[in-house]
Amino acid sequence: MLHIPCPYCGPRDETEFHYGSEAHVAYPENSSNLTDEEWAKFVFIRSNPKGWMAERWVHSAGCRRWFNVWRNTINHEFGPSYKPFTQQPKSPA
Amino acid sequence: MANMTRRRTVELPDHPDFLWVADQKPKKAYDVIIIGAGGHGLATAYYLAKNHGITNVAVIEKGWLAGGNMGRNTTIIRSNYLWDESAGIYDHSLKLWENLEEEVGYEMFFSQRGVMTLAHSVSDVRSKQRNFYANHVNAVDSVWLTPEEVKEIAPIVNISEDIRYPVMGATFQPRGGIAKHDWVAWGYAKAAADMGVDIIQNCEVTGFKIVDGKVQGVKTTQGDIAANKVGMVAAGHTSVLAGMAGFDVPLQSRPLQALVSELNEQVLDTVIMSGAVHVYVSQAHKGELVMGAGTDSYNSYAQRGGFHVIEHQLAAACELFPIFERAHLLRTWGGIVDIAPDASPIIGLTPVENLFINSGWGTGGFKATPGSGWVMAATIANGEPDALAKPYALDRFISGHLIDEHGAAGVAH
Numbered sequence: 001m002l003h004i005p006c007p008y009c010g011p012r013d014e015t016e017f018h019y020g021s022e023a024h025v026a027y028p029e030n031s032s033n034l035t036d037e038e039w040a041k042f043v044f045i046r047s048n049p050k051g052w053m054a055e056r057w058v059h060s061a062g063c064r065r066w067f068n069v070w071r072n073t074i075n076h077e078f079g080p081s082y083k084p085f086t087q088q089p090k091s092p093a
Numbered sequence: 094m095a096n097m098t099r100r101r102t103v104e105l106p107d108h109p110d111f112l113w114v115a116d117q118k119p120k121k122a123y124d125v126i127i128i129g130a131g132g133h134g135l136a137t138a139y140y141l142a143k144n145h146g147i148t149n150v151a152v153i154e155k156g157w158l159a160g161g162n163m164g165r166n167t168t169i170i171r172s173n174y175l176w177d178e179s180a181g182i183y184d185h186s187l188k189l190w191e192n193l194e195e196e197v198g199y200e201m202f203f204s205q206r207g208v209m210t211l212a213h214s215v216s217d218v219r220s221k222q223r224n225f226y227a228n229h230v231n232a233v234d235s236v237w238l239t240p241e242e243v244k245e246i247a248p249i250v251n252i253s254e255d256i257r258y259p260v261m262g263a264t265f266q267p268r269g270g271i272a273k274h275d276w277v278a279w280g281y282a283k284a285a286a287d288m289g290v291d292i293i294q295n296c297e298v299t300g301f302k303i304v305d306g307k308v309q310g311v312k313t314t315q316g317d318i319a320a321n322k323v324g325m326v327a328a329g330h331t332s333v334l335a336g337m338a339g340f341d342v343p344l345q346s347r348p349l350q351a352l353v354s355e356l357n358e359q360v361l362d363t364v365i366m367s368g369a370v371h372v373y374v375s376q377a378h379k380g381e382l383v384m385g386a387g388t389d390s391y392n393s394y395a396q397r398g399g400f401h402v403i404e405h406q407l408a409a410a411c412e413l414f415p416i417f418e419r420a421h422l423l424r425t426w427g428g429i430v431d432i433a434p435d436a437s438p439i440i441g442l443t444p445v446e447n448l449f450i451n452s453g454w455g456t457g458g459f460k461a462t463p464g465s466g467w468v469m470a471a472t473i474a475n476g477e478p479d480a481l482a483k484p485y486a487l488d489r490f491i492s493g494h495l496i497d498e499h500g501a502a503g504v505a506h
Binding site: 001002014015018019021036037039040041043044045046048049050053055071073074075076 | 330332333341342343344345346390391392393394395399400401434490491492493
């Protein structure tokens with residue numbers, strides 16, 4: 001089981017959390033002018049790196065707040081976690 | 094001791110001949126290179142040779158043959174999906190299974206013992222019945238069972254109304270079943286190798302040679318290999334390969350875990366799935382209970398997941414099958430599956446000319462092994478999507494013509 005570092009509560013068991021996939025996916029600007037290809041990219045394409053990934057979790061059985069964290073998809077090692085709308089720490093890679 | 098050793102040596106049969114050349118080195122160039130010697134990659138090579146006469150083919154594999162998800166899966170075979178497109182490809186696959194052992198000349202323990210999918214709530218019953226009617230429209234065999242009929246087929250199922258998620262009915266596909274996964278891979282590998290296909294293990298792709306938008310070959314840990322056409326059949330690592338070739342795929346790689354129990358007497362001669370409580374189970378010929386559940390929730394390439402996922406599926410299993418409480422866990426494992434947004438595969442052309450993709454089979458690729466190989470071989474040979482594969486092209490995410498099979502994908506993932 002992952003031990004996930006909630007930036008509000010500290011490390012807690014994975015079963016207290018829900019996953020939110022890739023972090024920092026912004027809603028497209030000028031959305032009324034997007035082509036179908038651009039919409040497809042926003043709606044369906046998410047990065048799927050083998051290595052460090054910035055991702056979102058929600059501490060649903062704890063503080064119920066969303067946050068971001070760096071995690072390595074090769075070995076499940078966690079890097080720094082951080083609150084939304086704060087400066088993203090550099091990738092631990 | 095010395096005597097015993099000698100006696101055993103006499104009794105044991107000779108070591109079988111290798112089914113394919115174990116330490117095959119790559120030639121400088123091939124007509125077609127298939128990346129990935131799992132079930133789908135080997136089946137693709139087999140049908141390229143068998144159906145299209147293309148035998149100057151290499152299947153290259155970063156690890157060993159069928160060492161990924163093909164070597165460890167729950168082996169369930171069925172075709173009772175919801176949509177027409179799925180009935181097309183999965184039932185074609187099931188028809189191929191029905192003659193496969195005779196065709197390739199290799200035992201695969203293919204057993205059409207039926208696949209049952211339980212419903213546990215009113216909405217579950219409605220959605221399963223929708224599936225059942227959809228199967229009838231597509232001429233896919235499907236039967237609706239009452240709880241009593243479920244009990245008749247599988248006496249070990251608890252159909253009491255007093256359990257948390259009582260059994261309220263089930264769909265049943267009698268033509269569904271299981272096969273011995275590694276023997277399937279070996280059968281395809283042997284038959285392909287006999288027709289001249291090279292199977293090259295320990296050969297990891299590190300990049301593509303692409304000139305003017307056209308693939309010319311692959312770079313590997315055993316050197317550069319030229320090819321007129323390349324097929325990517327790499328399951329959980331498809332995103333990594335697509336990244337090397339310079340395009341995006343709408344896939345997420347997740348761990349999918351499964352487990353086997355120690356050997357037991359035969360107690361279950363069908364396959365039982367339950368999406369609502371997250372467990373599916375069959376009993377292998379030797380006697381192990383083979384069980385699977387949903388994926389772990391996060392992206393990963395680690396080939397392992399959390400034990401709480403195993404506990405969750407065992408809790409459901411013990412409630413549904415009370416006699417399982419005394420079974421012992423033998424082994425668990427995790428594989429990396431590539432999941433598409435609509436829980437359907439992605440097959441066809443890519444933005445790079447002569448580079449083809451077959452991926453996104455997610456949590457249920459084993460059943461599709463023959464059909465997937467069949468349509469991928471045709472797509473590569475003809476340079477355009479096979480009719481059954483056409484709906485599964487990458488551009489469906491632009492057109493919006495998704496094939497949403499989340500409901501029929503066995504358990505929710």
